[in-house]
Amino acid sequence: xxxxxLHLPTLSVQEGDNSIINCAYSNSASDYFIWYKQxxxxxxxxxxxxxxxxxxxxGQRVTVLLNKTVKHLSLQIAATxxxxxxxxxCAENMWGYSTLTFGKxxxxxxxx
Amino acid sequence: DVKVTQSxxxxxxxxxxxxxxxxxxxxxxxxxxxxxxxxxxxLRLIYFSYDVKMKEKGDIPEGYSVSREKKERFSLILESASxxxxxxxLCASSAGQPNTEAFFGQGTRLTVV
Numbered sequence: 001x002x003x004x005x006l007h008l009p010t011l012s013v014q015e016g017d018n019s020i021i022n023c024a025y026s027n028s029a030s031d032y033f034i035w036y037k038q039x040x041x042x043x044x045x046x047x048x049x050x051x052x053x054x055x056x057x058x059g060q061r062v063t064v065l066l067n068k069t070v071k072h073l074s075l076q077i078a079a080t081x082x083x084x085x086x087x088x089x090c091a092e093n094m095w096g097y098s099t100l101t102f103g104k105x106x107x108x109x110x111x112x
Numbered sequence: 113d114v115k116v117t118q119s120x121x122x123x124x125x126x127x128x129x130x131x132x133x134x135x136x137x138x139x140x141x142x143x144x145x146x147x148x149x150x151x152x153x154x155l156r157l158i159y160f161s162y163d164v165k166m167k168e169k170g171d172i173p174e175g176y177s178v179s180r181e182k183k184e185r186f187s188l189i190l191e192s193a194s195x196x197x198x199x200x201x202l203c204a205s206s207a208g209q210p211n212t213e214a215f216f217g218q219g220t221r222l223t224v225v
Binding site for chain 1: 143145147151152153155160170202218219
């Protein structure tokens with residue numbers, strides 16, 4: 001398998017539990033945030049995004065929370081499944097800039 | 113289904129070789145990016161391009177160059193490969209308007225021996 005998961009913070013949960021993955025972002029001027037999921041051997045895939053004029057956004061089984069006061073982002077996964085096992089990255093973007101800045105990632109391990 | 117395609121999944125090259133990594137996107141995106149991904153360091157931006165023949169250095173451009181002759185294609189060039197360029201290379205693209213997500217290719221695992 002890929003070695004991208006080495007040296008990463010790891011969250012281990014049981015199937016069916018709710019998972020919370022946290023991310024501290026660096027730039028107070030960032031106004032757009034994304035969560036990506038990277039499975040072993042694959043490129044990152046978009047999960048959900050949120051703009052800075054919101055503090056919560058929900059998708060299917062996932063919720064992103066944004067706290068601009070403390071520059072903190074979280075991803076909540078409801079009823080976690082073994083297929084959710086992956087590395088999760090947060091990314092931030094400033095208005096007018098094309099590039100995303102990525103966090104280091106968190107590995108989520110889901111046991112059946 | 114939108115797609116970013118990298119030409120190789122795995123490559124093994126010798127030190128000193130000139131290496132080309134190719135990336136093609138079918139979404140008519142203005143922006144294209146090359147990242148490298150290493151354990152413990154996350155994704156680091158090497159170069160990006162916001163239009164044909166335009167390029168900007170990212171955080172770690174040393175030892176690399178890029179080419180964008182057509183909108184859909186963005187090439188990463190290692191002028192003289194070295195062992196410290198052994199890594200996973202990820203290509204991505206995004207639309208030109210602000211605050212849009214980037215779509216990634218499947219990655220190329222490059223080993224320089």
